[in-house]
Amino acid sequence: MIRWRKGRVERVRREWAGALELEVAVQGEDGTARALAYPALVGRPEPGDTVLLNTTALAMGLGTGGYAMVVAVPDRLPPDPSGPGHLVKARYTPLQATLLGADEQDSPHHEVLREADSLDGMPVVVADLHSALPPILAGLLAERPGTRVVYVMPDGGALPAWFSMSISQLKDAGALAATVTVGQAFGGDLEAVTVHTGLLAARLVLDAEVVILAQGPGNLGTGTRWGFSGVSAGEAVNAAAVLSGRPVASLRVSEGDRRERHVGVSHHSLTAYGRVALARADVVVPGLPGGFGARVAEQAAALAHRHDLVHVPVDGLREALGEAERAWGVRLSTMGRRLDEDPAYFLTAAAAGRHTASLL
Structure with missing residues (x-):
């Protein structure tokens, strides 16, 4: 234990x-x-x-x-917390924390959120892994600089948003406006009880033009069809749709993963979007070159019965990713692989950002 x-x-x-x-x-x-x-x-x-x-x-x-x-730090305990807040997160664990939720009665935002029910068509980009956050931003902001983007972090990976260096670096660089932590996750600029109120808070309180929703670092997978925390990507598509948002599904694609189930389009994406997501989304299919690109397109076609497939070229995105990494000080890495080791992963996420820019 x-x-x-x-x-x-x-x-x-x-x-x-x-x-x-x-x-x-x-x-x-x-x-x-x-x-x-x-x-x-x-x-x-x-x-x-x-x-x-x-x-x-x-x-x-x-x-x-x-x-x-x-x-x-047993010999020097911190002072007791003060101020409002009735949301308990990491509940009934030794480190449960009491926080002020944007949607609770003591919040100054409670009235805004009390009857809120619509995102007014705001794009919500959904991805499986936390490592997709920087490349989605890179693709989006290369096409539409200055877009106000808020990250909504559910509790499938790390619970404290503070664990992510990427969030800190992206905010410091001005690429990311704010973070909302939902469910059992905590430590964002705003807290919310559910993905639904987190999305509404991002739109109505933080004035987001776009939301990116993906797990925090440290996702969990068991090598089984259903035993992975990324099923939350399908549930996020449903939440965005029921709130009249515009779901955009970023595929998890890899050419460098040693596990066959993640080569090409990962089974995580095929399950989350193909089985869990009941609402329609724009599934972004990157125009990757050669036989591998054809493989990705063929695998993604299995989602066409449920979603709208959007084929997006990737020309210029490699340069945009490199420039973003340098300008923001963010290390592009997924499962220990860098941009040069698995370009397909990062180009796919950046293509989702590029498509999202076209919706604004």
Whole structure:
């Protein structure tokens, strides 16, 4: 379940909005390890502090989440929280947090959201993985600079939005306007109870022109047809449609994944959009070259009975992705693969952004 350890903070390695990456000496173990602390939850650890750690992910060697997590700084507890807020997230876990929800009665936005029922045709770009967020933005903003984009983060991956360096970097660069965390996820600029109120808050409170909705980092998959957290992509299509939004489905495509079920169009996309999504969406099919591009188009055709397939050229998108990576300081990476190692993945997401720009 949980591996509990005590540690000593040696130094702060780096920090970004909402998170501190630390170097800690773990009691009873040789050397040091990376640890992650969320100051809003546990206070700010300093060098020399004793920290209580959950080292489960570190012991498992997880890629995305391979940190020891700081659970508490027991000798220097943070002050009690103050202010309104009745939403409890990460409920009934030792680190449950009370937050102010945009849709709760004490919120200044409650009246706006109380009877809200429409996104007024706003495009909602849905993707499986968190790593799709930067390339979708790159494709969108290359075609329509200055578009106000809000990210809605459900709880299929990381619960704290602070875990994502990409969110922090994209906001600092001005590419992303804000984040709304929904369900059990927390730490966004706004909190909401459901995907539905999160979408409405993005539109009516944060003035979004476009929403991108994808899991946070660290999705879960079991290699089974239905056992993956990305089924939420299909549910997001339904939520956007029922609220009179314009769902745009970004396919998960890979030429570099070693797992056959993810080569070409991933079975995650085929299941989420082909079985879970009951409402129609624009499914963006990238114009990738050669036999691999033909394979992707053929696989995507299986979705034509339920969705509108939109074929989008990818010319110029490779350059747009490289420029975005340099300008925003965001590292384009998916499952450990960079742009040069799996260009099809990033071009597909960027094509979804390009198509979305054409809807505005």
